[in-house]
Amino acid sequence: MADPSTNMRLRLGILCIILEVILIILFGTLVEYNEDTDAKHWNENGKHNESQYDNEFYFRYPSFQDVHVMIFVGFGFLMTFLQRYGFSSVGFNFLIAAFSLQWATLMQGFVHGLHHGKIQVGVTSMINADFCTGSVLISFGAVLGKTSPVQLLVMSIFEVTLFAVNEHILIGILKINDAGGSMTIHTFGAYFGLMVTRVLYRPNLDKSKHRNSSVYHSDLFAMIGTIYLWMFWPSFNSAITNYGDPQHRTAMNTYYSLASCTLATFAFSALVSPEGKLDMVHIQNAALAGGVAVGTAGEMMLTPFGSMIVGFLAGTISVLGYKYLTPVLEEKLKIQDTCGIHNLHGMPGVLGAVVGAVTAALASKDVYGDGLHRVFGASQSEGWTPASHGGRQGISLAVTMGMALIGGLITGFILKIPIYGAPPDTHCFEDTLYWEVPGEEEDQYVLAEVSTRNEVEKLNG
Amino acid sequence: MADPSTNMRLRLGILCIILEVILIILFGTLVEYNEDTDAKHWNENGKHNESQYDNEFYFRYPSFQDVHVMIFVGFGFLMTFLQRYGFSSVGFNFLIAAFSLQWATLMQGFVHGLHHGKIQVGVTSMINADFCTGSVLISFGAVLGKTSPVQLLVMSIFEVTLFAVNEHILIGILKINDAGGSMTIHTFGAYFGLMVTRVLYRPNLDKSKHRNSSVYHSDLFAMIGTIYLWMFWPSFNSAITNYGDPQHRTAMNTYYSLASCTLATFAFSALVSPEGKLDMVHIQNAALAGGVAVGTAGEMMLTPFGSMIVGFLAGTISVLGYKYLTPVLEEKLKIQDTCGIHNLHGMPGVLGAVVGAVTAALASKDVYGDGLHRVFGASQSEGWTPASHGGRQGISLAVTMGMALIGGLITGFILKIPIYGAPPDTHCFEDTLYWEVPGEEEDQYVLAEVSTRNEVEKLNG
């Protein structure tokens, strides 16, 4: 199976080296430690002699590690559900995440504004880079099994760049709230990926249909991904909120939203099954929609009550999407969405954006007290009213959708150029194309057993 | 296999929706943010302007996340050891945990006392809710493979309620120490579950005997659960202790107890095997007993030395329990304990309660100094003597046993009503009853190989 058309030797080898060399040069030129990571600045005038606790490291690093687990274990294992694509799911996830987080550091630093010509880095930039990477991995879910690692790296280059631009428009210019990224991460990543997979439409994908499904153990590996995403989502949504009550509140709102979402997921997974059996696809994915849907409003005074309602709705639309919408998207709109990211990130992301806009519009000094400006910080300085802020939240959703769809369209066409070693229609969802895959010892055992048995039977007559 | 008697469509679908709607209504009526999660209260008078570090979030949230991992990954994967019950183990664990943590927030808040008619929530209530959930999951271990998800949810409703009552009697009224829950969580969960499984006794369970065991890979999945429980147990026991030295000390005592327990487990697993081979069941379970057994005394001045002795004893009785007691319990007392929770949570929980009572009775100003009231806080206010405190610790164990056994008895009979779609004796420990289970691709590969081989042999022969 050493097909030259999918041989990765030079394609992937050279591309990775070129990309990393460019990254290293740009980091050497542009990146410097920020105040909290630089030995000189942090210790200037002995200002932290009494306590080192002001260092943002202690406020952010535990959240960062949880986010990091979501990016590498969560996304990576969630996609191992395919029966013969586990190496690629975890492995390519690893590759494009390792690339994207470096590229994102540069793009986000560059777009959001340099400090005296330099990009300053610290734990917050690490979290933001991981966030941007998350968006790329969402898009990866749509094209899973149908793309070469080279295509995925090229997609990452463009998606990270556009992510940074879109994020800057929302956070830097429109000054809206989206700490958990319902819009910037989930909506953007989902519609970008859906557009890419639309452009890469394969009419003959059913030639690989028998591999586009799970086996028993691959579903259990995928559950590792699901559970880690579910558990650490409170950290994801709260990782870059303001310190104190906003961070605390965001984590808790997300916790309740997810719990409620999980019950909705089990409920509707049973209800949509004529045999009354639960579907692993729903549990693995829809139960997470509650985290997506409070990505914007989570830091606001949404209340546990509100969070649970949002989570319930998110789980419901997500299961219904998997059951009824995904087949339609594939048949009518020719969108082949391997992981169903439209149901997990797309619709719940839009729901989250709407919930965020409404919750922001309803904010009041009465409810937030002096905490108002700590949640809606940027807005205060500009003579903010809740209604206008809510409006700008809505505009942000539209901007994000536009950026994602146009960006995905262009990127899709770039990925369609037949030079990247994409898999043929007959070998999608198959690790052996890009990986040395070991034989199955179990099979050999069984075959040995079987032939022994056959011989015994022959002897017996 | 779409048997109407076990069809979950309406049973589970409707029940989940009803439960979640009730939860949402009660949360809307009763629950509000506490001081540390409310924007208005936290920022009142600018009292935290200088540092946000006082927020309990920074003291508790990392521990919470570790506990969360234990609940969802630890318990969930520990139970995947069964060969054809992995979906149910992780999946039902996920469902009943997501339900229980919401229900526990309400029950614990309600029983422990409302603030102006409201339940106030924050990271500490999240940890407590997870703790209560842990107790339910312990009971789940006893009935694993023999119950429908509907039964499990009904069990959770009752067990959470009784847990909250028992916990309030111990912590709120008797004012004893049990930060890691040797009594409230482990003893309660174990004896509650054992009583439930006793009432649900199935005389013909051996019809499913061939499925009530592990296969190679399922044992590896279970080890994921074991290792996560083992690693994060120091966080579990220290999650809600007082800040500073008690939290630090508890984590360390637990660390040493578990290390010692692990050596005892390997020792006795080898010693009780005539062939001198280690048994995965022991390693997966008994190595954790050291965490259970310092759940009460861990925050006290138990010393690493004392912790290691306790851990060693816990591992020893747990392995011996698996080897010699479990078969007796099943044959003589008709207690079918799938996971052996009596050995992992029952006996070590009782040991932990006794160790806690003795350690409390031996406490002195000489050893604890001004830290005495920070460990035995509630007691101080009531003219505490060590001996009386030790006595009350003992009484608490008796109360817990009583509550668990009576509660389990009643709940067992409620679960026995034949309306919940329980599995028939012939289909216990089997995922296909409640889940869409994918085929095994490996089998197809092998079958194809075998028939090819047979054809070749025919041609040759």
Add this chain to the structure above:
Amino acid sequence: MADPSTNMRLRLGILCIILEVILIILFGTLVEYNEDTDAKHWNENGKHNESQYDNEFYFRYPSFQDVHVMIFVGFGFLMTFLQRYGFSSVGFNFLIAAFSLQWATLMQGFVHGLHHGKIQVGVTSMINADFCTGSVLISFGAVLGKTSPVQLLVMSIFEVTLFAVNEHILIGILKINDAGGSMTIHTFGAYFGLMVTRVLYRPNLDKSKHRNSSVYHSDLFAMIGTIYLWMFWPSFNSAITNYGDPQHRTAMNTYYSLASCTLATFAFSALVSPEGKLDMVHIQNAALAGGVAVGTAGEMMLTPFGSMIVGFLAGTISVLGYKYLTPVLEEKLKIQDTCGIHNLHGMPGVLGAVVGAVTAALASKDVYGDGLHRVFGASQSEGWTPASHGGRQGISLAVTMGMALIGGLITGFILKIPIYGAPPDTHCFEDTLYWEVPGEEEDQYVLAEVSTRNEVEKLNG
């Protein structure tokens, strides 16, 4: 397969009990709580009444937990890649880690100096004990599959002791920097293990060759280990650095080094394959070399730029080592290195030591400002110059190599005594020797299917 020569009943059972009893006695005699874990000392004079945040627990415990995950899940699962050695990989890892961390607490405390005749313990000693354990687990990787658990425990006894001595020479006497242990942990563990496996050379190991490889699912389990090691390495390298900017900077440098290393790993894994296919062995191991290689310099002002260069080099030499050097080591030098620790820990460790020496030699007040003494603390007090510090860093590498090689040599000969129940050449890399291994249900399913099919064919034929 109950061969008396490998029967572990008395050998392992008695050894574990003796070791744990000795540990308990020594802990009872020598170990006491430190200032931050002792109730009396911590609360003396009410000095922490205002804030409990000074407790080192809050600075170190999250890092400790990440390190703990690396030791038990990271190392444990990384070694499950072998097809029939998963129980032993995770299980023996668990056993020797649980032993080593207790023994290391004693040895490190003893060698580094007693306080009034006592070893004081707290979260920092827990991290240091885990670090020492990591070194033992690295050596375990070299002899994986070829040793009995008794041999592994005996190896741990010696290796932990020598580790503590070497660490004390470096940190206590030469006063050099090695917070992430490029030298003390990785170089030491690697060359110690390589020497042990050299002495234990088996000329007839090819009798077990068919088991010395992976299968599809075992590679996925191994990826769990890889990814956890990769994600938490920033916590590993920063766990015991000084508070504030050094801890923050170390984590970030490691993050960038690993990301860069990952791209180098994918690049060279593709480039060295004639078929242009990626090799799981490289991805599982070489992608981690970037963490090893900044273990010394990570806390210094290495800059992200420098870290990425180091990571790139580490990934490159590691892949090339797996491809070209490992076969040579086995053939020419008779070093059978199961996991290829020379490529993951040996060479990158040496690289890390060299990078550390150079970075230290280049340190200046100009770059570090008042932070200089906080990174190179011990040296300041002794009239430090960068060049001399760099020199001492270099000497430390030589000392470490010497200690490792001589220690490994002696330990190897001790392990060669034929009393430990080592596996015969025909049964290396095989769990059934030391574990009760369950049958494979899938096989039974398939066999049943096959015989049915055969019968049908007979009827038809």
